[in-house]
Amino acid sequence: MSSGPFLKIAYFNLWRRKSRTILVIIMIGFGLASMIFSQGLYDGMMVQMIQDQIRTGTGELTIYKKGYEESKLLSNYIEDIAAVEDVLKGKDDISHFVSRVKCDGVVSSARYSQGATIIGIDPAREKHFINYKDPVVKGAFRVDGENNQGMIGEKLAEKLKVGIGKKIVIQGQALNKEIVATAIRVIGILKTNNPQIDTSGVLLDKKQVQQLFQVNGVTEFNILLKPDTDLKAQKARLIEEIEAKKGLNIEIFTWRELYPIVLIWDQVMNYFVYISYGIVFLVVALGIFFILFISIMERVKEFGILLAVGTPFSSICKIVFYESFIMGMLGYCFGAFFGWLSLYVFSRFGLDLSYFSSGLTDVGMAAVMYPVVEGGYFVLGLIAVGASSGMAAFIPLWRLKRLKAVEAIRFI
């Protein structure tokens, strides 16, 4: 038997009470659009957060000398830089790598002093790494060891109350246990959304840091991989090659291992998204349920006539399900379109949350957020609306099932 007439009955029945149906469709659409937007925003936030951490911190893989990660002792540095570079240069899956020297120390201005992470970098190589987007708030992305020039994080600059051209003094303990210090002129102020750099980072020329702290090597290699590279497999291959072929005693960490908090954030966000979807699911189901129930109670006599003339109950089910699904799907289309539109607009122009920015950047989040748009949101939304539309029809149908044709015909 063709479903066409039942579909037609269902469709036109919906529009017998236009304002009521439109209200439910708007309700479903609004719930879904806000859900899709929230999910895109959370995901965009996480992608940004992860990218910021990877690009300004660890890379996707980080190579340390064995024991460094646990102790952070400067003595655990990698001396044979060339050997590691030799292995890394030969890997097609690696898009870029840098080596850095990180030392703990103290940074002081005329007014203030605090603990600092002194990072020795090679600005030419960092160009494709830390500088993947412009982190420079003031000045330039440049370090100059010969002229004692370097960059500092934005929050650190605020605390030290220094600007471009001002001098700061860094001091720390060199490898030979002596306290060393030098004055640095600030030529760049950075905002990376990596709390380590923004709140305590002093970026200097790598050679200058090596000389100052008497380190004849680097403390870490940070590696970026090409898209779709298997992180764990690459890690295993690198360990094998560097240890076995080059005889170096190293250990490699993925960014997930170094930033477990980011993963926890990601999980929390996911739970939040699922809970929100559950709420949308409930709202959609209740909205459709109430409207269907009222609509069916208004039309009990009509259903009775359909049953009386021999319409099988399965066909009555079709009518009710179609009504529910049409309402759900119209709401879905409305919500999916506005969800997509809002994500598209904000993914291009960004959502400026700078009013809350100090709190956000403290936990490594950007003040301007760029949501992402993924097909999965719309599939998940479709499943949620589809399932809730289906479920919403059950109770009204159960009510109809209990009704005898003769009672329904008498029903006023």
Place this chain on the structure above:
Amino acid sequence: MALMKLIDLKKTYVQGKDVKTQALKGLDLEFEEGEFAAVSGPSGSGKTTLLNLMGGLDAPTSGQVYLKDTNIGELKENQLAHVRLMNFGFIFQAYNLIPVLTAEENIEYIMMLRGVSRQERRKRVYDMARHLGIDELLHKKPNEMSGGQQQRVAVARAVVSKPRIVFADEPTANLDSTNSANLLDLMRQLNDEEKMTFVFSTHDPVVIEKARRRIILRDGKIA
């Protein structure tokens, strides 16, 4: 064998805990094919109850309702729906067309449920519409038609699929005298030409006058 046979048919309605109303008190009736029978009697005499039981819309408290050799009182709801679909046509007092469908779609609805091909449905609908003088109304929806027009469409819906028996519960109750007479003539004509069996309830003397067989009910019994 009779088309329909009722044996000691009883129906009792229970309202609340203890209030019982005996609508039918043991009827024995037979209907042959091609009959044009009127069931009459005062309000509350059991006319509608009788038609509902014969049409498989309600179950008897006791007794049997046979359609040929099938006791439809023993059938399950989905089996009853199938029996109604394949054998019975219904004309209701309040027309009861499907409001969102056009007259044409209303008329072909039962044939569609029966699985009649679209081409055949079209042919039968147009033939019947011409026959009943409603071919101008086919694209109208029920709310665009008068009561008399709607009742003609309802008759067309009931008879177009050529059921074995058509039940009409007070079909002229909402019609003026002219439309009532026209409807009765139409039903007589279908009865004559198509040999279609009609059983209708009424308390309108004009309608009763036109019936070939008259069954008078009083207090749930044949008077």
